[in-house]
Amino acid sequence: MSMNNKFTSRRLIMKNIVLSTLVATSLFVGGVYADASSTKTVKEINTIAVEKGQKQAVDSQKKLIDEAITSLKFTQKALVNLDAGETEKAKANIEKALGKLEVILSAKEAPRLLPVESAVAVHEYLGTKADVEAALKEVNTLLKQHRVQAARVLLNTLQSEIDITVVSLPLESYPRALKLAAQYLHDNQSAKARSILGIALSTFDTAIEVVPLPLLKATDLIAVASELSKQGEKQKALDYVQSAEDELKVAEILGYVSHSDNSYEMLYDAVKSVKKEIKGKNKAEKLFDALKEKLSDFKKNIFSDTK
Template identity: 45%
Template sequence: MQKILFSTLVSSLLLTSVATADTNKNLSSKEVSTQSTTTAISDAKSHQVALVKEALKSLELSAKALEDLNKNKTDEAKKDIELALGKLEAILVAKDTPKLLPIETQMVIKNFIGTADDVKKAEAEVKTLLNLNKVQEAGELLSSLQSEIDVNIVSLPLASYPDALKLASKYLIDGNPEKAKAILKVALSTFAQEEQIVPIPLINSMELVAIASKIAKEDKEQALKHLTMASDKLNKAEALGYISKSTTTYKILHEMITNTEKEIKGPNKAEKLFHELAEKLKEFKAKILSTKETNKAE
């Protein structure tokens, strides 16, 4: 499920610039940047992973079974566990059954609106505050240095949850409700959590490059402005610490933008350069070190 979510969300955001470039030709660089952020947020919302209703209902029934046991209603607890397992039957017998069943999803937008220089100034201020032992103020300022779309998914681990219900049922049949309660408590408090992070400055840079490629022939001056801001956005992403597993580096991306700018100023046959730059940006963003998978016990 995690891989499916990642490809659905990120692939969608990677295509955002391609889909909107034709409609944003007449916008200024700042307007393009703002519009691409708004579009990416909207797109991320529309592609949030669907919660598995059967998993949610199964959890409700398991919680009810635990409540039944706390009230010494053993027979009711047995029925609820059977129903909880029944809710998962269709999933368990299906082909390519996912290992994780999403039960909760949340999206958070964090958008530091400053430039790369503003980031550096803030970092310097953080160091000053720490030297003055103003740790809380430093922490608050440091936490503001993020520009990203965060998608958090809490999932039910299918590898362990059904077995836990079966074991709880066995304990009840064997006349050991206390062990059944202990198993249910663990099953109802152990989840897998995944966090997806999509850096907003990279989305902005991709959109600016996409539109610059569309208008380079008809509006050379505006195309160059777009590329300048695209480079600025890369500086911001780097200053904020977004790192990619790609062999492409920020330095390489800046060099490609510079070469494209030179071509626009000269013969202006930059189509191939634009294509190569766009592809490198996509690949770089797709490999951002942003996926965190943890086991969550509550």
């Protein structure tokens, strides 16, 4: 279903429906990374984190409302009827379109939006913090040269995220539009009815939930490091913690910011404490747990600072 979306919002938020899957099944315990003897490389762990995140994003997609989709089809038919001068058929299809929403509209707590289309897209940035900094420097140079389009192309590569896009039918305005179109037809004002139906079929709410990939990667790398630390593989654990810190730095410079009380600086401090504990004689398990908790809270409160 292809739609012209009138209202679009980019919400950089870890919604509960997404977060409950992505975090609850994170590899903090057991699973693929529990056995240090089968330790994977950083690249392999990152690949698994992306694939796992994509699968879980697909699994967590909102259920599409069949009644809303069918209602849209009847509305589209009504518009075709009017273009063909078939007023009575148009009236009948508008009635059918409204009829498909009767049960939803009569519900005590009817939803504000009815999902009619959903998609998941993955945009992975494979560079380092230094690569991002170099790219941003180039963007600034291009803008100073007024090469805006070239700058935009480069800037568009600076994202590393899973986008979950949901297109929804606004339940408040759509039924009203159908009723108004029906009234116009009753008053023999087909042109106005056609106009109203056209607006109804081009007014949707599009929400994009964004899951930052560097944070997913950091989460899984910390999980691996925790398991390795428990088994006495200190150097390997340190290597994975360092890779997790690198991912956090990429997330920060790419602009994934959070409402969390835990800032990037606090995450870096927690990473520093974990590193120090791993190098010492004491077990770092409690500090790993504290770092995981801070990272989890940070991800829950991710938001966009641009839109």
